[in-house]
Amino acid sequence: MNSKYYFLLLIGLTFLLQSCKPDTPNNPYLGLEPPDGTPKLFAPSVVNTDAIEINTVFNATFTELFFTRITDGRFVIHHSELIEDNWTAPRPIQMFADQEANSVAIDPSITQDGNTMYFLGISPEDRAKNAKPDIYRSQKINGTWQIASKVGYPVSTDEYAESYPVVVADGSIYFTSDRPGSLGKRDIYRAQYLGGGKFDTPVNIGPEVNSEKNERSTYVSPDESFLITGNTQTDEKGFAVSFKKDNKWQTPIYFNFGASLLKDWIYFCPYMSPDGKYFFFSRRYSDPPESGWKGATKGEVYWVNASGIFNLKGK
Numbered sequence: 001m002n003s004k005y006y007f008l009l010l011i012g013l014t015f016l017l018q019s020c021k022p023d024t025p026n027n028p029y030l031g032l033e034p035p036d037g038t039p040k041l042f043a044p045s046v047v048n049t050d051a052i053e054i055n056t057v058f059n060a061t062f063t064e065l066f067f068t069r070i071t072d073g074r075f076v077i078h079h080s081e082l083i084e085d086n087w088t089a090p091r092p093i094q095m096f097a098d099q100e101a102n103s104v105a106i107d108p109s110i111t112q113d114g115n116t117m118y119f120l121g122i123s124p125e126d127r128a129k130n131a132k133p134d135i136y137r138s139q140k141i142n143g144t145w146q147i148a149s150k151v152g153y154p155v156s157t158d159e160y161a162e163s164y165p166v167v168v169a170d171g172s173i174y175f176t177s178d179r180p181g182s183l184g185k186r187d188i189y190r191a192q193y194l195g196g197g198k199f200d201t202p203v204n205i206g207p208e209v210n211s212e213k214n215e216r217s218t219y220v221s222p223d224e225s226f227l228i229t230g231n232t233q234t235d236e237k238g239f240a241v242s243f244k245k246d247n248k249w250q251t252p253i254y255f256n257f258g259a260s261l262l263k264d265w266i267y268f269c270p271y272m273s274p275d276g277k278y279f280f281f282s283r284r285y286s287d288p289p290e291s292g293w294k295g296a297t298k299g300e301v302y303w304v305n306a307s308g309i310f311n312l313k314g315k
Helices: 003-020 124-128 289-295
Strands: 052-058 064-071 074-083 104-110 116-122 134-141 162-167 173-177 187-191 193-195 226-230 239-245 253-255 265-272 278-286 296-305
Touching: 052 104, 052 265, 052 278, 064 104, 064 296, 104 162, 116 162, 134 162, 226 265, 278 289, 289 296
Parallel strands: 052 296, 074 104
Antiparallel strands: 052 064, 064 074, 104 116, 116 134, 162 173, 173 187, 226 239, 239 253, 265 278, 278 296
């Protein structure tokens, strides 16, 4: 093969490889100035408004953003789409047949292809009966999110609460439940995806992460190399990260960005951006503080540079 032909072949191969790379949007974070190591409010007036907002997440390609807004007692997932380098105004997604009835759709998690969403749901019928939450699923068909359906047993159950679903790269989901076999009030479980919308029996991920306390607010990276939960290891507010080593979860490491978090606010909903650059979390204030969601008067979404979290690995 002469050198000229080899050179042209090399150029062609390089071009082909470059063309196979996924496009990176020019505007992945709504055009906002990224935060440094101090958390700051995310997208004021767009995501954060005078209403109660929580749970901001993106799809893997940064072309769709999701969060939950609470209005008139209804927990409704909203989304914004990146179209021709511009983000659309956030719009509600109808997850239940009766959009106006009291219902709960919260904590969305999106599959890598962007076409399936899992979330904590309570249908209008179940909410009228004060039923416990379950895991729901919605499919995106021809660009539109469809009415959701409950993920069946053995993930969702009639007797126990299932919440905080997180879908990972192979389609399996992590979630929390108070079902028998838990070490505390609620533990984190993993359900292996079997295909065809079915899951294997959920498995408790073990005492390294689960404890005698309530494990909630879980994020798991798509490759399952680390997970982040609301802190239960100490009495301090904040979060804890557990890295996986030799296929085993390590003892969680507490972090709070070096700041004293406000006493009467609840900090939850950890989430890492798909590029691993920014950590998102939510906080909620209730009046009085012990009144929980019934007394919630404010909910906000924050983001912060994530490098400090990864610096904890190996400590």
